[in-house]
Amino acid sequence: MDPRYVALFIGLDLLQSTILALIFASVALQSSSSYTVQASEWSGAAGYILAIDIAIAIIAFVYLIVARKLALKEASRCMLFELAFIAIFMLCLLLITAAAQVLIYSDIIPQAQALSSYDAATSLSFSSSVFVYMLLFKKRNLRMEIGSLGIGRSRFTVQNVGIGLLLFFIFLLVELGVSLFSIATGTQINTNVGLVLAGAPLWFYVFSAVIAPVNEEIFFRGFLVPRAGILISAVIFGLGHATYDSTFAIEVIAALAFGLLSGYVFRKTKSIYPSLLAHVLINSLAVLAFVR
Numbered sequence: 001m002d003p004r005y006v007a008l009f010i011g012l013d014l015l016q017s018t019i020l021a022l023i024f025a026s027v028a029l030q031s032s033s034s035y036t037v038q039a040s041e042w043s044g045a046a047g048y049i050l051a052i053d054i055a056i057a058i059i060a061f062v063y064l065i066v067a068r069k070l071a072l073k074e075a076s077r078c079m080l081f082e083l084a085f086i087a088i089f090m091l092c093l094l095l096i097t098a099a100a101q102v103l104i105y106s107d108i109i110p111q112a113q114a115l116s117s118y119d120a121a122t123s124l125s126f127s128s129s130v131f132v133y134m135l136l137f138k139k140r141n142l143r144m145e146i147g148s149l150g151i152g153r154s155r156f157t158v159q160n161v162g163i164g165l166l167l168f169f170i171f172l173l174v175e176l177g178v179s180l181f182s183i184a185t186g187t188q189i190n191t192n193v194g195l196v197l198a199g200a201p202l203w204f205y206v207f208s209a210v211i212a213p214v215n216e217e218i219f220f221r222g223f224l225v226p227r228a229g230i231l232i233s234a235v236i237f238g239l240g241h242a243t244y245d246s247t248f249a250i251e252v253i254a255a256l257a258f259g260l261l262s263g264y265v266f267r268k269t270k271s272i273y274p275s276l277l278a279h280v281l282i283n284s285l286a287v288l289a290f291v292r
Contacts, residue, residue, distance in 0.1 A: 081137070084133070084136075084137070085129070085133050088129050088132050088133050088136070089125060089129040091132075092124075092125045092128045092129045092132060093121065093122065093125040093129075096121040096124050096125055096128070097118060097121045097122075099121075100114075100117040100118060100120070100121045103117070104117065110201075113200075113201050113204070115200075116200045116201060116204040116207075119196070119204070120204065120207050120211075120212075123207070123211065123212045123215045123216070124211075124215060126215040126216060126218065126219040126220075127214065127215040127218040127219060129219075130149070130218055130219055130222075130223045131146070134146065148222075148226065149218055149222030149223060149272060150221065150222045150266060150269075150270055150271045150272030150273070151218075151222065151272055155269075155270065155271035155272065155273055156271070156273050157271075157273075159269075160269055160271045160273045160274045161273065161274075161277060163265060163269065163274040164273060164274035164275065164276070164277030164278045164281075165277065165278075165281075167261065167262060167265060167274055167275065167277075167278035168277065168278040168281040168282060170261070171254070171257075171258060171278070171282060172282075172285075174254070174257075178250070193251070193286050193290065196208070197287065197290050205287050205291070208283055208286075208287055209280065209283045209284040209287045210280055210283075210284070212283065213276060213279035213280045213283055214276065214280075216237070216279065217262075217272050217275055217276045217279055218272065220233050220236070220237045220259065220263075221233070221262055221263060221266040221272055221275050222266070222272045224236070225263045225266050225267060226267075230259075230260060230263035230264055230267065231260070231263075233259060233263055234256055234258075234259025234260040234263055235256065235259070236259075237255050237256070237258070237259035238252045238253070238255040238256030238259055239252065240255070241254075241255040258275075258278075258279075258282075262274070262275035262278065262279070263275075
């Protein structure tokens with residue numbers, strides 16, 4: 001069984017699974033002044049996600065048999081692994097989101113911070129689902145499985161730090177180029193990252209700058225690149241930024257480019273640290289620019 005087939009559809013399902021968290025956040029903000037989510041709205045969101053899951057599962061199954069000429073038994077095995085990861089991701093997402101909801105109900109987290117809390121829950125689901133999946137379906141000891149993500153003391157080298165800094169400066173130059181183009185042509189190019197950070201609490205700034213990149217790099221580079229390939233992981237990573245609704249979809253293009261280059265770097269270095277360092281610096285710069 002080629003694991004790339006499994007990861008391809010895991011990624012597709014992961015995209016719509018992320019919609020679930022956005023639905024929860026949206027409904028929470030619109031349902032009432034207390035930001036509580038009604039049972040009917042929760043069930044409606046779950047039904048929507050389930051319908052899309054079933055549709056994608058059918059398309060994936062047909063693809064494996066028709067396009068990839070896999071035997072029915074082999075295609076079924078691929079689908080089982082895909083569905084297992086989907087179930088794990090959804091469970092992690094629901095548990096973390098539910099925990100956030102409890103904290104909001106209890107006024108431990110202010111109700112005005114609901115949207116930031118759900119965004120953080122979605123981010124945490126990326127890394128937590130990977131670790132749970134590896135724990136349940138590990139083919140080697142857990143330490144070796146985690147090491148395959150590019151995490152470990154041996155992967156943290158001066159060379160990899162230097163590569164990470166180089167990766168950051170490449171995208172910094174690209175950003176400067178876009179800014180100069182905007183000034184020279186008079187074209188207004190908004191990234192609209194401020195929409196995500198507007199009204200967010202201080203802890204969410206830190207989370208966006210440091211914690212979110214860790215979660216995303218563990219999944220998109222450490223977990224998905226070896227299984228789905230550089231291109232597929234980069235496309236999924238890019239589409240995941242489509243919610244920012246920026247000018248010329250600049251975030252999607254930038255995320256796609258970052259995914260391609262950082263995926264290549266991960267494959268060559270077998271380390272998550274270069275892309276992680278670059279990702280943290282890029283996000284930190286965006287946060288500092290917004291604060292300023």
